[in-house]
Amino acid sequence: MADTNPIKQFEVHELVPFEAFGLNLAFTNSSFFMMLTTVLTVLLFTLAMSSRALVPNRAQSVAEIIYGFVADMLRSTAGPDALRFFPFVFTLFIFILVANMLGMFPYFPGPGLHSFTITSHLIVTVALAMLVWLTVIIYGVFKNGPKFLKLFVPSGVPGYILPFVSLIEVISFISRPISHSVRLFANMLAGHILLKVFAGFIVMLGAGLGVGGYVLGIAPFAMTLGLTALEFLVAFLQAYVFAILTCIYLSDALHPGH
């Protein structure tokens, strides 16, 4: 019977073993997909924008729509002065989007012949969320100085409960990268497991019941088909949600205390 282990797809394999300073820095299939995401994005955008036509062809208009989409999102949530963060938000959005989409390939002409969703690993999403969080702190302090601390002092709170409220605000602020990263990670992980579980039912029915199993297998197959469509939606939506939360957090760094 074929392997129907639904979480085998998340295994990290070493491709090129490498060790330095007692740390295992091997090139893994996760690294491969991260590099592929970056290379593919750069390549596709260069190709799409190569003609630089006034009237864009299809590829160029897709690139322009994505650009406009992210710019509008940033402008509407964090204000026009947030556009200095456009390269940052755009990179995050497109990296997560392409990584999620690459994870949707059932088979992939890469290591292990299977696809790997890098955003289904908490360490990757935490790294991305910490990047946003540290950018907010460093830029917020750099731009606003001590005024950045207004973020933790909501206006119109009586003095005697202010210490408690500020403490709660600080905890809430520290918890941001957790919820930011866990959401992306959990959505991708759960979606892919669900997909694999239902796909596994087809194989199990076929192997266990013979011809009758093939007929019954239509039901989980239909489910897998539907879930695949849903997963494409989730892959886009989660990249969008991550980017829009980044915008909301950056707006705190730009104008704290409102």
Place this chain on the structure above:
Amino acid sequence: MSRKDESPRDPSKADLDSLQQRIDARREKYRPKPDNAQRSAWQLGMRYGSEFFGGVLVGGGLGFALDHFAGISPWGLIAGTMFGFAAGTLNVVRAAQEISSESQER
């Protein structure tokens, strides 16, 4: 898009206008409908769940660290978790406000 080279005799102006009208009509037809199905219940649940979980985890963690360094175990953990609950609730309330304002904009 400049207005000065517009002349009423220009036949291409009328053409362009009718083209614009047709484009607008088509755009309206294919405009994605504001459906709440996109934000499925699972997504909402994940949102609220992770917000609340993050608050409690950070509060408890800070309290635990305070216990460890100040040696006042278990009071730091108890107080920290309670503040964490409060922060988690605050996170959930903010998330709910964001989501409801988003759906009102549509």
